[in-house]
Amino acid sequence: MLWRNTPTGFGLITRLLHWTMAALILAQIPLGLKIATMQLGLANLWLFGLHKTIGFVALILVLTRLVWHRISPPPPPLGDADSLPNRAARAVHALIYACLVIIPISGWVASAATGLDVVIFNQITLPAIAPVSAAWENTGFFIHNSATKLLMALLVAHIAGAALRAFKGDGTLQRMIKG
Ligand code: HEM
Ligand code: HEM
Numbered sequence: 130m131l132w133r134n135t136p137t138g139f140g141l142i143t144r145l146l147h148w149t150m151a152a153l154i155l156a157q158i159p160l161g162l163k164i165a166t167m168q169l170g171l172a173n174l175w176l177f178g179l180h181k182t183i184g185f186v187a188l189i190l191v192l193t194r195l196v197w198h199r200i201s202p203p204p205p206p207l208g209d210a211d212s213l214p215n216r217a218a219r220a221v222h223a224l225i226y227a228c229l230v231i232i233p234i235s236g237w238v239a240s241a242a243t244g245l246d247v248v249i250f251n252q253i254t255l256p257a258i259a260p261v262s263a264a265w266e267n268t269g270f271f272i273h274n275s276a277t278k279l280l281m282a283l284l285v286a287h288i289a290g291a292a293l294r295a296f297k298g299d300g301t302l303q304r305m306i307k308g
Contacts, residue, residue: 188233239269
């Protein structure tokens with residue numbers, strides 16, 4: 130079926146999830162770097178809210194994608210699955226998924242630990258998943274910041290790999306765009 134993955138191609142749902150998440154994360158990283166230089170105040174509160182909203186949506190999307198890939202497994206890579214580039218690509222994908230779970234949860238923990246309400250979409254208050262504590266706040270932000278550095282490195286490798294394969298014309302990028 131068009132929306133499911135097949136043994137040779139990505140279905141519509143995986144492609145929509147991939148490109149929506151790619152757009153969100155590529156916007157979210159510079160936004161995070163920007164707010165990290167700011168002193169929280171009334172004038173920039175909305176930027177922090179926007180970052181938390183995008184981050185929460187990204188968490189829902191990555192969890193949806195992990196569940197979806199249990200229901201409808203993605204196709205194996207093109208070419209020899211055991212070749213070094215394909216094994217490296219698989220390892221990078223797994224680490225990207227791990228980062229995309231750890232980063233929003235640690236951001237949420239750290240934000241809750243500040244004692245301020247974690248508000249998304251300007252109106253929904255998320256449950257406080259951590260006690261108000263400087264230790265939780267510092268550890269949460271340490272994990273959040275370190276994992277975002279790792280994610281940036283992984284994405285450079287991922288996008289460079291995709292570009293290289295597109296340049297060689299092996300069809301990998303094509304099947305993530307057109308299925
Ligand atoms: C312009 C940017 C990007 C391009 C050109 C691109 C391209 C691709 C391509 C071609 C694949 C399919 C690989 C295969 O056939 O095995 C893929 C898979 C994947 N991409 Fe991207 N990507 C981009 C951005 C991102 C971003 C920002 C993320 C993270 C949010 C991401 C996460 C992933 C993951 C996790 C997979 C593995 C999917 C699976 O589970 O099979 N990509 N990407
Ligand atoms: C996949 C989702 C997310 C990504 C990629 C991301 C990325 C980032 C990045 C790159 C930074 C700058 C780190 C630095 O170098 O100092 C940052 C900071 C921050 N993030 Fe996120 N974030 C995500 C989700 C969240 C969520 C869900 C929350 C809270 C609910 C959050 C709260 C914050 C806060 C408050 C800061 C500022 C930290 C400071 O003042 O040092 N983030 N984020």
